[in-house]
Amino acid sequence: MADEHVVVEDPGNFPPPEDTVERLWAPQRMSYVLRDTEGHVDKPKAKECPFCAGPKKDDAEGLVAWRGTYVFAIMNLYPYNVGHMMVCPYRHVGLITELDDSELFEFEKATTLAMAVMGHVSHPDGYNIGINQGEAGGAGVATHLHQHIVPRWNGDSNFMPIVAQTRAMPILLDDQRRAYAAEFEKLAPSFGLPLRGTVSIDL
Numbered sequence: 001m002a003d004e005h006v007v008v009e010d011p012g013n014f015p016p017p018e019d020t021v022e023r024l025w026a027p028q029r030m031s032y033v034l035r036d037t038e039g040h041v042d043k044p045k046a047k048e049c050p051f052c053a054g055p056k057k058d059d060a061e062g063l064v065a066w067r068g069t070y071v072f073a074i075m076n077l078y079p080y081n082v083g084h085m086m087v088c089p090y091r092h093v094g095l096i097t098e099l100d101d102s103e104l105f106e107f108e109k110a111t112t113l114a115m116a117v118m119g120h121v122s123h124p125d126g127y128n129i130g131i132n133q134g135e136a137g138g139a140g141v142a143t144h145l146h147q148h149i150v151p152r153w154n155g156d157s158n159f160m161p162i163v164a165q166t167r168a169m170p171i172l173l174d175d176q177r178r179a180y181a182a183e184f185e186k187l188a189p190s191f192g193l194p195l196r197g198t199v200s201i202d203l
Contacts, residue, residue: 050077051088051144065117065177066184067196070103071110073184075177076148081156083122083176086146087111094143095133106193107147113191114149117183124151 054062054074063075065085076084087110089103099107111129118124128150132138139146188195 049092049141049144051086051141051146052092054088055090059181060174060177063173063177065180066110066113066188068106068110068188068193070106073110073114073180075173075180077173079173080128080148080150081152083118083124083151083180085114085118085149085180087114087149088144088146092144094139094145096131096145099145107145109191109193111147111149113184113187113193116187116191117180118149118151120187121179121183122151125154126152128152 051074054064055067055072056062057064059065059067063077064072065075066073070091071087071089073085073087076086087107089099089107091099091103093099096104096107115127115129118127129148131145131147132140133142133145135142185195
């Protein structure tokens with residue numbers, strides 16, 4: 001009987017197994033990956049809070065959809081869903097408890113206005129509204145308060161975002177911003193809010 005030898009192949013000779021995840025290369029997201037890098041010598045430090053910088057630019061460049069007296073509405077540069085907006089105070093505060101009464105009233109009133117704007121323009125079936133406060137609470141920009149308003153549609157969590165890990169965005173951010181801005185102008189007075197508030201905070 002011939003000698004039998006057990007041969008153990010070097011695992012390095014085999015290609016890695018497929019992980020079943022498709023890659024949609026999006027180099028523009030590198031600015032998000034490199035955000036707020038205090039303490040990391042291999043990455044650049046963030047120059048300015050994006051929610052302080054946004055209102056200093058013109059509406060199109062800053063993605064601002066509406067400006068109130070104490071707060072403003074801005075498009076999310078990395079939307080969870082089509083039409084994702086945020087309401088932020090002009091003042092650089094991290095917690096909702098730091099708002100004064102005037103800011104707090106307009107902050108929440110503007111959120112209801114943003115929902116109405118979305119309803120008229122985008123006709124969603126529902127909404128996700130929420131605030132992540134502090135790094136431990138999951139805030140991407142923990143030092144500047146922002147409330148998310150995300151429109152939702154029945155079936156929007158389908159094959160693409162769940163299995164393919166890709167979310168299709170059928171409209172450009174500035175086109176969406178302009179549509180929302182026009183509706184803010186129409187609806188703001190009926191909510192007791194200014195068409196375009198005089199900013200009382202020194203930006």
